[in-house]
Amino acid sequence: MLNQFDILETIRMIQEECLDIRTITMGISLLDCIDPDMDKACEKVYNKITSKAAHLVEVGEQIEKEYGIPIVNKRISVTPIAMLAAACPNENPVKFALALQKAADVCRVNFLGGYSALVHKGFSAGDLALIRSIPEALSVTQNVCSSVNIGSTRSGINMDAAKIMGEVVLESAKITADRQCIGPAKLVVFCNAVEDNPFMAGAFHGVGEPDCEIHVGVSGPGVVRAAVAKYPDATIDELADVIKKTAFKITRMGQLVGSRASRMLGVPFGIVDLSLAPTPAVGDSVAHILEGMGLEQCGTHGTTACLALLNDAVKKGGVMASSNVGGLSGAFIPVSEDQGMIDAAKSGTLTLEKLEAMTAVCSVGLDMIVVPGDITAETISAIIADEAAIGMVNNKTTAVRLIPAIGLKQGEMLEFGGLLGSGPVMPINRKSPAKFISRGGRIPAPMHSIKN
Amino acid sequence: MRAVITVIGKDTVGILHKVSGICAKHNVNVIEVTQSVLQEMFAMIMMVDISGISSDFSALSDEMTELGKAQGLAIHCMHEDIFNSMHRI
Numbered sequence: 058m059l060n061q062f063d064i065l066e067t068i069r070m071i072q073e074e075c076l077d078i079r080t081i082t083m084g085i086s087l088l089d090c091i092d093p094d095m096d097k098a099c100e101k102v103y104n105k106i107t108s109k110a111a112h113l114v115e116v117g118e119q120i121e122k123e124y125g126i127p128i129v130n131k132r133i134s135v136t137p138i139a140m141l142a143a144a145c146p147n148e149n150p151v152k153f154a155l156a157l158q159k160a161a162d163v164c165r166v167n168f169l170g171g172y173s174a175l176v177h178k179g180f181s182a183g184d185l186a187l188i189r190s191i192p193e194a195l196s197v198t199q200n201v202c203s204s205v206n207i208g209s210t211r212s213g214i215n216m217d218a219a220k221i222m223g224e225v226v227l228e229s230a231k232i233t234a235d236r237q238c239i240g241p242a243k244l245v246v247f248c249n250a251v252e253d254n255p256f257m258a259g260a261f262h263g264v265g266e267p268d269c270e271i272h273v274g275v276s277g278p279g280v281v282r283a284a285v286a287k288y289p290d291a292t293i294d295e296l297a298d299v300i301k302k303t304a305f306k307i308t309r310m311g312q313l314v315g316s317r318a319s320r321m322l323g324v325p326f327g328i329v330d331l332s333l334a335p336t337p338a339v340g341d342s343v344a345h346i347l348e349g350m351g352l353e354q355c356g357t358h359g360t361t362a363c364l365a366l367l368n369d370a371v372k373k374g375g376v377m378a379s380s381n382v383g384g385l386s387g388a389f390i391p392v393s394e395d396q397g398m399i400d401a402a403k404s405g406t407l408t409l410e411k412l413e414a415m416t417a418v419c420s421v422g423l424d425m426i427v428v429p430g431d432i433t434a435e436t437i438s439a440i441i442a443d444e445a446a447i448g449m450v451n452n453k454t455t456a457v458r459l460i461p462a463i464g465l466k467q468g469e470m471l472e473f474g475g476l477l478g479s480g481p482v483m484p485i486n487r488k489s490p491a492k493f494i495s496r497g498g499r500i501p502a503p504m505h506s507i508k509n
Numbered sequence: 510m511r512a513v514i515t516v517i518g519k520d521t522v523g524i525l526h527k528v529s530g531i532c533a534k535h536n537v538n539v540i541e542v543t544q545s546v547l548q549e550m551f552a553m554i555m556m557v558d559i560s561g562i563s564s565d566f567s568a569l570s571d572e573m574t575e576l577g578k579a580q581g582l583a584i585h586c587m588h589e590d591i592f593n594s595m596h597r598i
Contacts, residue, residue, distance in 0.1 A: 059513070059589065061543055063596040064554055068515055068585060122567040125587035306595045313594040 143183030223438030304374030330384025331375030344397025356407030387420025393480030
């Protein structure tokens with residue numbers, strides 16, 4: 058029997074501690090839409106997405122009402138478009154981006170991810186054309202997201218791709234300079250990308266996935282922060298236990314919503330991604346959890362240890378709550394989307410170097426970091442290579458989403474608004490890595506990749 | 510199938526009457542009511558049976574939300590599954 062305390066606890070989590078389902082994401086395979094005639098392929102893509110996801114938003118809204126929990130985003134992820142572009146070698150892949158945007162508008166989803174290429178070992182047909190078209194694609198669309206996987210533990214790091222991605226990120230910022238440089242905010246460069254990620258901008262539908270499925274991304278940094286705040290004098294292992302229990306409850310909510318959505322849409326249930334994804338809303342900050350553990354400000358010494366504890370406890374709690382845990386699962390540390398991170402970056406406590414260390418123990422990587430607009434493409438490529446090296450060696454997903462703030466200087470603020478928030482322009486190291494980046498080639502896979 | 514209706518806010522005359530009135534209108538049977546004052550706030554929790562509901566659940570939920578707005582109360586209408594899945598293994 059339900060008791061009063063449990064009921065009020067759930068309601069408090071939703072009302073006061075910003076607990077929400079961050080996203081339900083429908084993964085759709087477009088492999089059956091490949092056609093040498095690009096216009097025909099675009100038409101097939103549009104038709105498939107709009108028929109599969111016709112009721113996605115409606116079902117999401119119905120579940121919100123039934124359970125009284127907000128579902129903030131409804132999204133779609135698709136097969137990496139480079140695989141479709143490969144069949145039409147002489148055409149501009151941006152046509153696909155426009156078809157995706159049209160489908161996203163009709164389905165009323167918040168984002169559609171999958172304007173992507175997987176080039177961790179090298180480029181196949183379609184990959185280079187797609188990568189080169191990313192700045193234009195992100196400029197002419199609003200809701201389409203792009204990602205490129207440039208490395209993996211099994212294959213090493215494709216340094217030619219890292220070089221190109223530095224140029225692509227910078228170019229993308231330049232051509233959207235009149236719109237808060239929004240282009241690169243929709244672009245993620247991965248190492249060890251996962252195939253069932255429901256979170257943007259890095260979501261795509263991997264080729265090993267079924268034709269269509271439903272993923273759920275839960276959130277709840279506010280709930281964890283509130284739980285940690287209740288135990289100011291607990292030891293670290295007691296704290297880990299508190300976080301585990303909280304993560305369990307949050308994930309159960311995701312499992313419930315995912316299985317309900319899957320039943321209502323008649324589509325298999327993929328995974329629950331039990332990530333702590335912050336928002337700029339007051340109290341919904343991962344940095345504030347770390348501060349709640351006893352740091353004066355996020356970014357100071359001890360931050361990496363606190364984050365490692367948090368990331369691990371979230372996973373352990375979540376794994377018990379759902380049989381389908383997948384995606385990125387862990388704690389996200391985007392700077393511009395987290396009030397505590399923004400404050401720490403503004404005061405200079407949180408630096409790019411510290412963030413890099415934190416990415417070795419968090420769920421993803423350098424996320425939503427605003428850098429000076431006069432940064433060179435080589436420096437961006439080198440940051441991408443550093444981050445990919447951490448992912449490759451540690452067997453984990455890492456990613457880079459940097460926003461070069463064209464025309465802004467260190468310390469100034471770039472405002473995106475909405476879930477993307479705002480970020481201070483952070484200092485970077487000005488010494489040149491150009492010679493290293495210009496070498497090209499591939500960083501060999503580490504010794505422990507040879508496991509069989 | 511059951512749902513939980515919670516009413517939180519400042520105590521006023523006739524809250525229970527209005528909430529149960531809406532339940533009756535939708536053919537929703539009230540099974541159990543508990544109420545208490547927590548931190549100077551009135552909190553009522555009502556367990557209802559929605560198996561015979563005459564409309565759809567979101568219509569009931571919308572009407573409760575509207576009543577809440579008009580009375581300055583927070584009224585939530587949630588399917589019991591959410592509490593069961595969160596607090597029971």
